[in-house]
Amino acid sequence: MDSVIVTDRLTKKFGDFTSVNSISFEVSRGEIFGFLGANGAGKTTAIRMLTGLLKPTSGKGSVAGFDIYREAKQIKRRIGYMSQKFALYDDLKVWENIRLYAGIYGVEKSEIEPRSKEMLQQLGMEGEWESMVKSLPLGWKQKLAFSVAIFHRPDILFLDEPTGGVDPAVRRTFWEMIYAAAERGITIFVTTHYMDEAEYCDRVAIMSEGRIAALDTPYNLKRGFEVENMDMVFRKIARGV
Amino acid sequence: MKQFLTLIEKEFLHIFRDRWSTIILLILPVLLLFLFGYMMNTEVKGIHFVVHDAAGSVEAQQIAERAAATELFIFEGFANSPQEIESLFLNGTIKVAILFRKDAIELIADSSDPNSASTAISYLNAIIYDFYGAPTPPIEVESKLLYNPSLKSSYYFVPGVMGMVLMLICAIMASVSIAREKERGNIEMLLVSPLKPLRLIISKMIPYFAIAVINLATILIISYFVMEVPIRGSFALFLLFSFIFITTSLSMGVLISAVVKSQMVALLISAMVLMLPATLLSGMVFPIDNMPFVLRWVSYFTPATWYISGIKKIMLQGVGLKAIAKELAILASMAVVLIGSSLLSFNKRVV
Numbered sequence: 001m002d003s004v005i006v007t008d009r010l011t012k013k014f015g016d017f018t019s020v021n022s023i024s025f026e027v028s029r030g031e032i033f034g035f036l037g038a039n040g041a042g043k044t045t046a047i048r049m050l051t052g053l054l055k056p057t058s059g060k061g062s063v064a065g066f067d068i069y070r071e072a073k074q075i076k077r078r079i080g081y082m083s084q085k086f087a088l089y090d091d092l093k094v095w096e097n098i099r100l101y102a103g104i105y106g107v108e109k110s111e112i113e114p115r116s117k118e119m120l121q122q123l124g125m126e127g128e129w130e131s132m133v134k135s136l137p138l139g140w141k142q143k144l145a146f147s148v149a150i151f152h153r154p155d156i157l158f159l160d161e162p163t164g165g166v167d168p169a170v171r172r173t174f175w176e177m178i179y180a181a182a183e184r185g186i187t188i189f190v191t192t193h194y195m196d197e198a199e200y201c202d203r204v205a206i207m208s209e210g211r212i213a214a215l216d217t218p219y220n221l222k223r224g225f226e227v228e229n230m231d232m233v234f235r236k237i238a239r240g241v
Numbered sequence: 242m243k244q245f246l247t248l249i250e251k252e253f254l255h256i257f258r259d260r261w262s263t264i265i266l267l268i269l270p271v272l273l274l275f276l277f278g279y280m281m282n283t284e285v286k287g288i289h290f291v292v293h294d295a296a297g298s299v300e301a302q303q304i305a306e307r308a309a310a311t312e313l314f315i316f317e318g319f320a321n322s323p324q325e326i327e328s329l330f331l332n333g334t335i336k337v338a339i340l341f342r343k344d345a346i347e348l349i350a351d352s353s354d355p356n357s358a359s360t361a362i363s364y365l366n367a368i369i370y371d372f373y374g375a376p377t378p379p380i381e382v383e384s385k386l387l388y389n390p391s392l393k394s395s396y397y398f399v400p401g402v403m404g405m406v407l408m409l410i411c412a413i414m415a416s417v418s419i420a421r422e423k424e425r426g427n428i429e430m431l432l433v434s435p436l437k438p439l440r441l442i443i444s445k446m447i448p449y450f451a452i453a454v455i456n457l458a459t460i461l462i463i464s465y466f467v468m469e470v471p472i473r474g475s476f477a478l479f480l481l482f483s484f485i486f487i488t489t490s491l492s493m494g495v496l497i498s499a500v501v502k503s504q505m506v507a508l509l510i511s512a513m514v515l516m517l518p519a520t521l522l523s524g525m526v527f528p529i530d531n532m533p534f535v536l537r538w539v540s541y542f543t544p545a546t547w548y549i550s551g552i553k554k555i556m557l558q559g560v561g562l563k564a565i566a567k568e569l570a571i572l573a574s575m576a577v578v579l580i581g582s583s584l585l586s587f588n589k590r591v592v
Contacts (some may be wrong), residue, residue: 051433073435077435087244087427089425089427092255095249103244104431104436158433
């Protein structure tokens, strides 16, 4: 398995504050990689460095084979990104939203329409082609937003707390979609502070005060800390055990 | 390029679908033009006056008639005594009085409004000299009022209102539209996309540029046909200069939106905070040279100041490119600096 994300002592400082402190890890192609930690542990800073939104202070990193310092542009083309803040345009129709994002990512014009129709069919939203996004129920909006984020078939999908503040039913649908995307060969890098979601990941890194405190499969982590679930793993780490 | 056109089209869709804001954006300049137009009218008209002449001479009667015949004065009748004149001044019935004494004519004016008082006095002087036949001075003094011979205040305020209105509208439009995307989370996707921030900014500016040009056209039509302000210089230069100013003002809106997080704050800053320098410090109302040091510098950093100064030259003096080169250069460099700073701030703080 080749590695699509590689970091080596990646660090980001804001003045005196070290948000991400020398983290090193690799993510393999097709993996669902969870990035866990409390608010302020440095998750978002890390994801921003990997998506080319923030320049690291020191250390090395590459995403999809491209250097995060010099090749942010190539990285941006090959990744998808979604956060809880991310939203489609309410005042645009469903197809206008799709066309806009597809156009920005340079999807071939002739491909946009058949691919969008197929996508809506999979979502069970065939009838909503001409609907304004604001008229859709919230759950549909989020499903649609997720599908739009991977419309350009990225190598890696970065999800920054995608399920923050949504209800359990929607969270479940979300994870179903994440699995479906992973099955299509998209590597998933997901940050969350819901420990139950860690169980769904192939491997998780637990961040604490800017460092990676633990990194393994959920199974190995639970066994290593001799606990029953990820929540307890997290608590033990937080207590500094 | 295709990517760019899609973005511009999307921006136009936002504008057209939000009918009410579009209508407001198109009507607001007209309203402001009329509002400021009539508010800032500094022409002196309809000054009430009385005449007192203890002797009851024919001259007094005739001079009163001559004055009342002009647009400037309204004759309130004869006062019986100087005491009555004073009470008329105090209760606000009159602004000017003419007192005929045995050896002289005395003109009295309420100069709590110095502008209209001095205008009224000089007009009355002229009427009286004219009536008696003024003594010929040893040298003839001829005064010529250039560029605005009939001293129409519209000549003075229309360029000012144009500058103010365009600056406010552009700053409001650009800042609110980007702040809205920030607020709703739409901009996230655009920023992580391979889209260059400069393209994003320009694609935002183009549609609002189009609206600002429509605004410019309506303002121009009203000022030319209704308020009768001429454009003596080249129309092409007028357009070029205005387009640059519109770009500067839009960039200002972009910078505001790069710094703030919500539409409300964007609106407050671009409407309220910019309103003050745009109206009071831009040279539209008060001459910049008379301002205290600090305010003068604020006015130098207000784009409208330079636009108003340049556009007056083009419209009233009919000058060419060379005469407004300074204004043009300042506005263009302001635009570059503003867009540059917004880019920096967009790159630094993404969300």
